[in-house]
Amino acid sequence: MSERATSESTARHPTRLGGRGRGAVWIPVGVVVVIVALLAGLFAFGLGRNPTVVQPVIVGKVAPAFNLSRLDGGRTLNLSSMRGQVVVLNFWASWCADCVVENPALRSAFQRYRDQGVRFVGVSFEDQSGTARGFAKQMGMGWPLVSDPGTNTAIAYGVTGVPETFVIDPDGRIVAKTIGPVTYSVLSEQIAHAMPGGA
Amino acid sequence: MDRLGTFALALSLALAVYGATAAIVGVRRGRPQLVESARTTAYSMLALVVAANLIMEIAILSNDFALRYVFENSSRATPVFFKVLSLWSADEGSLLLWNLVLAGYIAAVAFRFRRARPETLPWALAVMYLGQVFYLVLVLGPTQPFAAFAVAPPDGRGPLPLLQNHPLMAVHPPFLYLGFIGFTVPFAFAIAALVTGRLSDAWIRTVRRWVLASWIFLTIGLMLGALWSYGVLGWGGYWAWDPVENVALLPWLVATAFLHSVLLQERRGMLKVWNLSLAVGGFALTTFGTFLTRGSILSSVHSFAQSPVGPMYLGFLVVVLLGGFGLIAARAWRLRSEARLDAVLSREAAFLGNNLCLVLITLVVLVGTIFPLLDQALTNRQVTVGEPYFVETTAPVFLVLLFLMGVGPLLSWRRTSLDRLRDRVAVPAAAAALTLVVLAVAGMWNLPAALAFGLAAFVLVANGQEIVRGIRAFGRATGRRALAPVAPAVARDRRRYGGYVVHIGLATAAVAITASSVFALRSDVTLTRGQSTRFAGYSLRYVGERTVQQPQRRVLIADVDVSRAGRDAGDVTPSLNMYPSASEPIGTPSIRYGVLKDLYASVIAFDDSGNRATFRFFLNPGVMWLWVGFGVMALGGLLAAWPPARHRRVSPAEPPVRELAEVSG
Numbered sequence: 001m002s003e004r005a006t007s008e009s010t011a012r013h014p015t016r017l018g019g020r021g022r023g024a025v026w027i028p029v030g031v032v033v034v035i036v037a038l039l040a041g042l043f044a045f046g047l048g049r050n051p052t053v054v055q056p057v058i059v060g061k062v063a064p065a066f067n068l069s070r071l072d073g074g075r076t077l078n079l080s081s082m083r084g085q086v087v088v089l090n091f092w093a094s095w096c097a098d099c100v101v102e103n104p105a106l107r108s109a110f111q112r113y114r115d116q117g118v119r120f121v122g123v124s125f126e127d128q129s130g131t132a133r134g135f136a137k138q139m140g141m142g143w144p145l146v147s148d149p150g151t152n153t154a155i156a157y158g159v160t161g162v163p164e165t166f167v168i169d170p171d172g173r174i175v176a177k178t179i180g181p182v183t184y185s186v187l188s189e190q191i192a193h194a195m196p197g198g199a
Numbered sequence: 200m201d202r203l204g205t206f207a208l209a210l211s212l213a214l215a216v217y218g219a220t221a222a223i224v225g226v227r228r229g230r231p232q233l234v235e236s237a238r239t240t241a242y243s244m245l246a247l248v249v250a251a252n253l254i255m256e257i258a259i260l261s262n263d264f265a266l267r268y269v270f271e272n273s274s275r276a277t278p279v280f281f282k283v284l285s286l287w288s289a290d291e292g293s294l295l296l297w298n299l300v301l302a303g304y305i306a307a308v309a310f311r312f313r314r315a316r317p318e319t320l321p322w323a324l325a326v327m328y329l330g331q332v333f334y335l336v337l338v339l340g341p342t343q344p345f346a347a348f349a350v351a352p353p354d355g356r357g358p359l360p361l362l363q364n365h366p367l368m369a370v371h372p373p374f375l376y377l378g379f380i381g382f383t384v385p386f387a388f389a390i391a392a393l394v395t396g397r398l399s400d401a402w403i404r405t406v407r408r409w410v411l412a413s414w415i416f417l418t419i420g421l422m423l424g425a426l427w428s429y430g431v432l433g434w435g436g437y438w439a440w441d442p443v444e445n446v447a448l449l450p451w452l453v454a455t456a457f458l459h460s461v462l463l464q465e466r467r468g469m470l471k472v473w474n475l476s477l478a479v480g481g482f483a484l485t486t487f488g489t490f491l492t493r494g495s496i497l498s499s500v501h502s503f504a505q506s507p508v509g510p511m512y513l514g515f516l517v518v519v520l521l522g523g524f525g526l527i528a529a530r531a532w533r534l535r536s537e538a539r540l541d542a543v544l545s546r547e548a549a550f551l552g553n554n555l556c557l558v559l560i561t562l563v564v565l566v567g568t569i570f571p572l573l574d575q576a577l578t579n580r581q582v583t584v585g586e587p588y589f590v591e592t593t594a595p596v597f598l599v600l601l602f603l604m605g606v607g608p609l610l611s612w613r614r615t616s617l618d619r620l621r622d623r624v625a626v627p628a629a630a631a632a633l634t635l636v637v638l639a640v641a642g643m644w645n646l647p648a649a650l651a652f653g654l655a656a657f658v659l660v661a662n663g664q665e666i667v668r669g670i671r672a673f674g675r676a677t678g679r680r681a682l683a684p685v686a687p688a689v690a691r692d693r694r695r696y697g698g699y700v701v702h703i704g705l706a707t708a709a710v711a712i713t714a715s716s717v718f719a720l721r722s723d724v725t726l727t728r729g730q731s732t733r734f735a736g737y738s739l740r741y742v743g744e745r746t747v748q749q750p751q752r753r754v755l756i757a758d759v760d761v762s763r764a765g766r767d768a769g770d771v772t773p774s775l776n777m778y779p780s781a782s783e784p785i786g787t788p789s790i791r792y793g794v795l796k797d798l799y800a801s802v803i804a805f806d807d808s809g810n811r812a813t814f815r816f817f818l819n820p821g822v823m824w825l826w827v828g829f830g831v832m833a834l835g836g837l838l839a840a841w842p843p844a845r846h847r848r849v850s851p852a853e854p855p856v857r858e859l860a861e862v863s864g
Contacts, residue, residue, distance in 0.1 A: 024527045024532060025528070025532065028530050028531055029525055029528040032520075032521065032524040032525050032527075032528045033525065034523065036517060036520045036521050036524070039520070040513060040516075040517045042569070042573060042576055043490070043513050043516070043571060043572070044510075044513060045572070045575075045576045046572045047214070050229075065339030090264065094352070094354070094355040097267050097270055097271050097348075097356070098357075100267075100270065100348045100350065100352050101267075101348060101349075103348075103349070103350055104349045104350065128779060131354065131779070134353050134354070135352055135353055135354070137353075138350075138351075138352060138353040139350055139352060140350075
């Protein structure tokens with residue numbers, strides 16, 4: 001290969017040189033745009049596939065029976081004993097941030113409906129009973145709390161994580177299921193719907 | 200607490216917006232005082248971001264579980280050391296740290312160019328501020344580190360067990376962040392050069408040391424990540440080609456390419472478009488890495504970072520790619536090369552080869568990392584791309600790279616005569632040949648391994664020889680003897696000697712990687728109490744299980760006596776850690792580190808109340824030299840980056856002001 005003399009001035013001020021002007025700019029720019037658009041489409045596809053949308057097939061079915069011991073020891077709590085009343089069944093854990101988030105909504109609903117024959121039950125989910133009791137006390141969970149050894153009840157209800165909240169009508173059928181934190185208005189609506197005479 | 204933190208972040212955002220606006224308006228309207236205020240804004244913005252980080256640390260340390268982040272990532276039982284680390288153990292907090300590092304870089308740039316201002320500085324500042332705007336919007340909008348509960352729960356959940364299992368968690372992410380975010384600086388100056396049309400070499404000289412700093416941080420970060428994987432995860436290896444590991448490797452490869460290719464532009468005016476592309480590509484890859492790890496588009500062991508910010512990252516990535524490469528495409532016709540390759544036997548050719556190899560590896564790893572996504576988009580199957588793909592595609596290129604690393608330093612700029620090359624190549628080639636003979640005689644013959652060992656020997660000797668040759672020549676020229684010329688010779692040309700040292704470190708690491716991946720042994724065995732097994736010349740006897748209760752966890756330790764040839768050789772104590780918040784135990788391996796080989800033991804399970812235990816033993820040759828090699832590489836980088844002594848400082852970014860001052864003075 002031969003030495004190729006290079007002119008410094010060519011290098012320093014190449015702007016005005018060469019046969020290619022501004023018109024030629026759009027070809028490389030267009031290529032960049034197309035490639036980036038393809039990449040972006042691919043990544044957008046990656047973002048689009050979200051497998052967390054769940055069909056609550058359990059809604060409309062008879063609520064699975066349970067007989068669980070209370071967190072504070074002693075007696076057990078049987079679902080069949082609450083037949084004839086609306087039951088709000090809330091699966092929760094002391095390590096669950098969204099359970100803290102939904103706590104005020106649950107407490108408000110409890111205050112409003114406790115005298116109207118609506119029963120609230122909290123099922124502790126994969127937790128240590130001491131920690132769970134401390135959490136419940138601090139958070140003012142004044143309704144009956146039960147433990148679920150072996151997670152059998154949670155499995156029967158198809159619980160995939162906490163919090164999940166089921167509303168059961170007086171006939172023992174599940175009429176609503178909420179995945180994630182409940183809000184006061186949605187829960188109130190579900191309860192009203194389940195109550196005798198509710199639409 | 201939460202309001203204060205959010206307030207500090209909101210103020211920082213206002214300052215970042217102001218900084219970007221003032222810099223652009225100032226430079227377009229020709230108002231230097233506005234640009235100056237954009238520059239000094241960096242300091243107050245840094246102070247505010249520091250404050251936001253401190254507020255979070257205080258909340259964590261004072262068990263303020265009203266903050267959702269504190270509840271989810273700390274607990275009363277968490278040791279203080281791991282509480283401090285909780286700042287970056289989940290997405291929201293680590294974005295705070297990300298903002299801190301970015302604000303730190305902007306302030307560092309503002310300080311570094313406080314007197315001598317490159318003409319590109321205003322635009323560069325604007326680009327960096329805009330980057331900060333994006334990351335501040337992230338922590339103020341979709342991910343809120345300071346989100347608070349209405350009622351404070353009594354105790355927190357504690358950090359993920361895997362993240363509180365080892366102190367290396369303390370340093371591995373910050374180093375990677377320093378490396379990743381450092382790419383903002385070359386990107387900003389490249390964009391500034393493109394926008395202003397000041398496409399001379401000035402931007403290259405301005406950013407070279409910043410890229411080197413990023414490279415050093417990434418090198419250390421990659422090493423610490425490998426060390427964490429090896430010493431904590433218990434699967435016996437240090438690199439799994441996990442997507443998140445890959446995205447940390449990609450910018451490192453690009454930075455390595457850039458550090459070589461800028462020399463071609465500085466000395467010969469070649470590769471201008473290429474260098475701009477590497478600066479833009481490196482930054483785009485770091486953005487892609489964050490998008491990948493935090494945008495939850497690929498599954499990975501690092502999937503602790505799941506958040507709803509994917510579309511925002513994607514938007515940012517698109518802006519970076521379109522803006523960066525679009526500008527390069529628009530300006531390419533002004534960026535003609537000033538020189539061509541004179542000869543194949545030249546330093547330039549070796550550098551070109553090095554860049555082609557590095558970019559090829561980058562592309563191959565990138566394709567392997569996003570292939571599962573591509574495949575699913577086209578065929579709706581779910582596939583994973585594993586180690587065999589990455590090893591088989593990259594290993595040959597790495598071998599070529601090793602060869603170039605040895606031969607490059609032996610070649611002169613422009614052209615090298617065959618006689619001269621023969622003279623210089625003799626000793627390294629002999630060393631490589633000797634290595635092959637020794638391997639054959641020792642019966643360790645495996646073609647890829649032999650090639651790697653031979654080439655590594657070639658690189659070690661070639662670079663060592665060039666160091667000695669350079670120092671001797673300097674000694675002769677200045678009349679110094681023996682070791683006297685070492686310091687002044689190196690001080691005169693830190694970049695060159697630093698580069699040689701890095702090559703030596705990398706060759707050392709290459710030996711370690713080859714040895715440990717080709718010659719490792721493994722055995723899975725279940726032992727009852729008192730029973731022994733033979734493994735790789737060791738006799739391993741399971742003594743029994745004992746339990747240690749710690750505040751945050753229960754540790755089940757397996758005591759295993761090790762003996763070799765009838766002599767006691769200490770013990771290994773792999774363990775399982777039971778965390779209250781985790782249903783599965785987290786293992787901790789026990790490693791007897793050795794100069795030539797490590798004995799590595801993991802316990803998989805205990806049965807029959809500790810009377811039986813299932814172990815996985817590994818014999819990993821040469822791993823020690825991986826850490827040594829990476830350490831040497833970081834030191835070499837430091838040597839190359841170290842600023843010259845103050846009185847002789849002639850930074851290319853500074854001359855205009857200084858010369859004027861001297862003239863007027």
